[in-house]
Amino acid sequence: MRFACLGSGSQGNGLVVEVANTRLLLDCGFTLKETLFRLSRLGLDPEMIDGLVVTHEHDDHIGGVERFARKFRTPVWLTYGTLRGVERRFARVPSVNIIEGYQRFSIGSIEVEPYPVPHDAHEPAQFVFGDGAFRLGVLTDTGRSTPHIEATLNRCDALVLECNHDANMLANGDYPHRLKQRVGGRFGHLENTASGELLASLDCSRLQHVIAAHLSQKNNTPLLARSVLSRALNCGGDWIGVADQNDGFGWRQLSNL
Numbered sequence: 001m002r003f004a005c006l007g008s009g010s011q012g013n014g015l016v017v018e019v020a021n022t023r024l025l026l027d028c029g030f031t032l033k034e035t036l037f038r039l040s041r042l043g044l045d046p047e048m049i050d051g052l053v054v055t056h057e058h059d060d061h062i063g064g065v066e067r068f069a070r071k072f073r074t075p076v077w078l079t080y081g082t083l084r085g086v087e088r089r090f091a092r093v094p095s096v097n098i099i100e101g102y103q104r105f106s107i108g109s110i111e112v113e114p115y116p117v118p119h120d121a122h123e124p125a126q127f128v129f130g131d132g133a134f135r136l137g138v139l140t141d142t143g144r145s146t147p148h149i150e151a152t153l154n155r156c157d158a159l160v161l162e163c164n165h166d167a168n169m170l171a172n173g174d175y176p177h178r179l180k181q182r183v184g185g186r187f188g189h190l191e192n193t194a195s196g197e198l199l200a201s202l203d204c205s206r207l208q209h210v211i212a213a214h215l216s217q218k219n220n221t222p223l224l225a226r227s228v229l230s231r232a233l234n235c236g237g238d239w240i241g242v243a244d245q246n247d248g249f250g251w252r253q254l255s256n257l
């Protein structure tokens with residue numbers, strides 16, 4: 001299994017997971033042109049994507065899904081709650097598959113395990129991807145961690161973890177009061193310290209990759225996110241990856257060490 005990122009943050013998200021000959025794109029928050037450019041950077045043609053899996057209906061995650069799915073006839077997976085907000089727009093998407101009750105499903109060789117998170121969307125889902133040997137846990141767009149999130153992400157081989165903001169930078173920054181409350185609230189975005197505490201609570205004995213994701217460009221820095229996660233793992237900051245808004249990150253491989 002390997003994975004890579006097209007870009008991460010409030011301007012657009014996209015993560016590619018590959019197992020053998022199957023590839024899926026988790027979220028697509030970019031224009032079609034931008035998506036194709038970012039895929040080509042990873043050596044991928046759009047026809048190589050076998051499925052689009054959507055976490056929730058916010059534009060930075062779903063904005064580019066409909067055009068991509070129609071143009072390349074790519075099947076889409078999302079929850080009823082996510083579909084609710086976009087049903088009209090998605091009427092001409094050739095294949096829409098519902099994730100019901102956060103039940104597991106497969107796309108080709110990729111096992112997909114959805115799980116619920118507290119976020120201000122209708123029915124948000126985050127995911128663990130597996131190939132039978134390795135598990136990649138992805139968590140962004142969650143206001144808090146929960147016992148269920150911790151149980152789900154335990155003993156993963158790789159983690160992409162939201163480090164949205166630094167609490168002090170958010171409190172002292174120039175966001176309007178309501179936006180500060182939304183971002184920092186129970187249904188907003190995961191703050192650095194909370195992300196570090198979540199990581200510290202997990203069995204990390206199998207971890208090969210940890211990547212901080214969905215960083216706020218105004219209320220966080222890669223250095224802060226790295227230092228919080230590296231402290232949680234007691235490792236060097238260099239070991240922690242950061243998903244960039246423009247560059248995402250390149251391929252990360254999971255292998256028997």
Ligand SMILES: [Zn+2]
Pocket residue numbers: 009010058060061141214
């Ligand atoms: Zn988002």
Ligand SMILES: [Zn+2]
Pocket residue numbers: 056058119121141
């Ligand atoms: Zn969101």
